[in-house]
Amino acid sequence: MEQPRTRPPQPRPRRTAPLPPQAQGGRAVRARAGTVYRAARTGRRVPPVLVALRRFPNPRLTGLGSGLFCTAAMLVLGFLDQLLLDGAAAVYGVLFVVVSGLTAGWVRKADLVTAPVALPIAFAVGALSIADGGGLGARLMGVFTALALNAGWLYAGTLLAALIVAARRARLLLRRAAQRRAGRSRGPAASPRGRTA
Numbered sequence: 212m213e214q215p216r217t218r219p220p221q222p223r224p225r226r227t228a229p230l231p232p233q234a235q236g237g238r239a240v241r242a243r244a245g246t247v248y249r250a251a252r253t254g255r256r257v258p259p260v261l262v263a264l265r266r267f268p269n270p271r272l273t274g275l276g277s278g279l280f281c282t283a284a285m286l287v288l289g290f291l292d293q294l295l296l297d298g299a300a301a302v303y304g305v306l307f308v309v310v311s312g313l314t315a316g317w318v319r320k321a322d323l324v325t326a327p328v329a330l331p332i333a334f335a336v337g338a339l340s341i342a343d344g345g346g347l348g349a350r351l352m353g354v355f356t357a358l359a360l361n362a363g364w365l366y367a368g369t370l371l372a373a374l375i376v377a378a379r380r381a382r383l384l385l386r387r388a389a390q391r392r393a394g395r396s397r398g399p400a401a402s403p404r405g406r407t408a
Contacts, residue, residue: 270317274325277318284310285337298341304364307334311368315375323380327373334365
């Protein structure tokens with residue numbers, strides 16, 4: 212009687228389901244890191260400023276969120292300026308320009324217009340803390356005086372935010388135009404002939 216041959220069990224390939232979009236984020240990060248590494252390997256050096264900026268936090272604020280962020284930041288920074296430096300207007304102005312740049316860089320693409328609008332309001336709210344005066348009326352007069360004397364800082368911060376927003380908007384429009392051109396080149400080359408209206 213013949214013995215049946217027995218094969219050793221062979222491992223079956225495991226079937227895996229595709230990863231959900233949330234889990235694919237790690238792959239995208241690794242792919243980007245690999246791209247940077249390959250660019251560095253092929254001779255193109257990434258400037259250290261860009262490397263430092265990539266490590267910087269990059270939140271995306273809504274229009275309301277950007278307004279709240281810059282208002283709260285200027286109020287806190289104004290109180291710290293009053294507490295530590297006796298309300299130095301130049302320090303407050305420099306801090307306002309920095310907050311303006313951050314607000315314009317962190318606002319969402321859909322709410323780009325709101326950043327330059329919210330900044331003058333944040334400057335006025337923060338000026339409450341550095342304004343001179345004891346009572347409410349004197350404090351309000353101090354705010355108007357601070358706004359009049361520091362209008363240069365107000366314009367500089369608002370102009371910086373407007374320039375950043377304009378650059379981001381132009382970059383967004385160029386990217387959309389490139390995607391449209393790429394979509395058209397991938398689409399049907401010619402319309403079918405012989406159809407009459």
